[in-house]
Amino acid sequence: MKAIVYTQYGPPDVLKVKELEKPVPGDLEILVKVHATTVTSGDWRARSLDLPPGFGPLGRVMFGIRGPRQPILGTELAGEVEAVGEKVAKFNPGDKVFAYSGASMGSYAQYKCIAEDGAVEHKPQNPSYEEAAALSFGGTTALHFFRKAELKSGETVLINGASGGVGTAAVQLAKHFGAEVTGVCSSANTELVKSLGAKHVIDYNKEDFIQNDKTYDVIMDTAGTAPYSKSKTSLKEGGRLLLVLGGFGDMLRVPWVSMTSGRKIIAGPAEERPEDLHYLAELAEAGEFKPVIDRSYPFEKMVEAHRYVDNGHKKGNVVITVA
Template sequence: MAMGIDRAVMKAAICRRYGPPDVVTIGDLPVPRPGARQVLVRVRATTVSAGDVRLRSARVPRGFGLLLRLGFGISGPRHPVLGAELAGEVVDVGRSVTRFSRGNRVFASLIGCHAEYVAVPEDAAALMPSGLSFATAAALTFGGLTALLFLRDKARVQPGARVLVNGASGTVGSAAVQLARHFGAIVTGVCSAGNAALVRSLGADEVIDHAAEDFTAGRERYDVILDAVGNCSFARCRRVLAPGGRLLLVVGDLPQMLGALLRPSRGDLKVLGGIASVRREDLLLLAELAERGAFKPVIDRSYPFARIADAHAHVDTGRKKGSVVIELG
C-alpha cells in the first residue's frame, strides 16, 4: 500500500453509458498504483469541462458522432472516469520519478481525473504556484493549454495584433483573453451583455454583446479571430479578417476541421484547428503566469464531489462562466 493510503478502494465518478447528467454516479474503484515514472496524487479539486459533457452525452459537433463512438466506446465511454485536470497532493512516487516527492502540491492534465486518487505521469504535472488554492490550480490547464496552442503556436500572436475572442467568458475564451493580452495584443471579446464586465476585467479592450451586434458585419478588421463557440465559419468571418489574418477553430464540425487540416491557406488568410497536448514546459509557463497574476482562471461555481452530476447539468446549460470546479476536500 502506498504511503499515506490506508485503503485499497477509492471513490470515483463513473460514466458507463452515454446520456444525461444522471448517468454519472459515484462508485468504488481500486486505488491505482503509480508506475515507474508516475506519481500518485490525492485529488483535492478537479473540473467538469465542456469536453467532459460532450463525452458523457455523446453530443458533439456535426460529423464527429461516429468518430467519438469508435474512439471512446460504442455505447458508453471505454474509460468510464472522465475529467481532464486536477490539483492535489503527491502521496506516492514511482521508482524512476525525479521531479516530485511525497507531500508536493501539484496540478496536472490527463484523462481520468474524477477520482480520489489518480496516477499521473511525471511529465503531465507541475508544482502548484504559491498562493493558489487547489480549486484555482485545478482550473489552469483546460483553457490555458488550449489558448496557448492557438494564440502562441498556431497564430504566433505578436504585440499590437488585433485579436477577437468569440465566447470570451467561457473556459477557453477567458484564458484566451488573458493570454492574448499577455502577448501584447489588442483584444476584443464577444460574449453576452451580462458577462461584459467580467471580460473587461480580464483585459479585453473592447467587448461586443453577441445578442445586440454581429461582429462579422462590423467595420473592424482582426488579425486573429479565435472561435471558442463553434459558429464562426470561414465564409462568415472572411470579410472581417485583416490581410494575413488567421481564423482559429477551437470548436467546429467535421467538415470545418478537415478543411483546416487539409487546406489551411485561403489566399493570404489561414484557417487553423488543432487539439492541445500536455507539455511540461507549458504547465510551467501557466504556473509562472498564475504566480505573477498574468493568468487567473475564472471559476463559475464549485460543487462537492458527491454532486458531480449537478455540475454536469450546469455545464449542460451552456451558460457557465469559466470553469466549474469539483472539490474533494
C-alpha cells in the same frame, strides 16, 4: 477510493459514485490525492457524445463504440503527492501539484497515478487548489492556438465566446502577449471580460461582429458560431481563424482556404505539452493569469455540476472539490 464513473453515454444522470481500488504508482509515477477537479466542455462532450456537426461517428471511435472506453471523466486536477515510484526524481510525498490528464481523462477520483514526465507541475503558491485545478484546460488550449497562429504583440484579436473556460483564459493570455483584444459575449458577462483585459467587448445579443466593418489579425472561435464562411470578411489579409470548436466541414476547408486566399484556418485538437503547464504556473505565480471560477460543487454533487455545464452558460470554470 471513490470515483465518479459512467458506463453509457447520455445525460448527467449516467454519472455514478463507485468504490474502486486505490491505484498504486509504478516506478516512474506519482500517486496524487486529488483535492479538486473540474467539469470542462470536454467532459460534457465525452459524457453526452454531443459533438460538433460531422464528428458523431468519429466520436464513438475516439471515446468507445459500444460505451465509454474510459469510465472516469475529468481532464484536470490539483492535489497533493501521497506516494512516488522508486525511480521518481522530480516529486516527493507532500508536494502540491496540478495536472492535465487531457484526452486520457480519469481525474474524477480521490486518487490518480500520473507519469512523472507527464503534464504535471508543482502548484504555484498563489492559486488555491480549486484555482490550480482550472489552470490547464483553458490555458493549454489557448496557448496551443496562439502558438500555431504565431500571435504577435500589437496584433488585433477577437475572441468569440470570451466568457467560457477557454475564452477567459484566451483573453488573459492574448493581453499578456501584447495583443489588442476584443471579446464577444452576452451582456451579463461584458464587465467580466473587460476586467480580464479585453479593450473592446461586443454583446452578441445587440451586435454581430461581422457587421461592424472592423477586421482582425486573429479570430478565435471557442463557441462554434463563427465558422470561416461567417468570419472571413472580418479577417485581415494574412489573418488567422482559430477554430477551437468547429464542425467537420470547417476542417475540410483548411487546405483550400490556405491555397486560395491570404488567410489561414487553424483547427484540430490542442497538443498536450508538459512545458505549457510550467509556463502557466509561472504566469499564475506572477499574478498574470488567474482562472475564472463560476461555481464550485462538492464531489457528491457531480451530476448537478454537469447539469449546470450542460446549459451552456457557465462563466469560466466549474470546479469540483474532492478531498
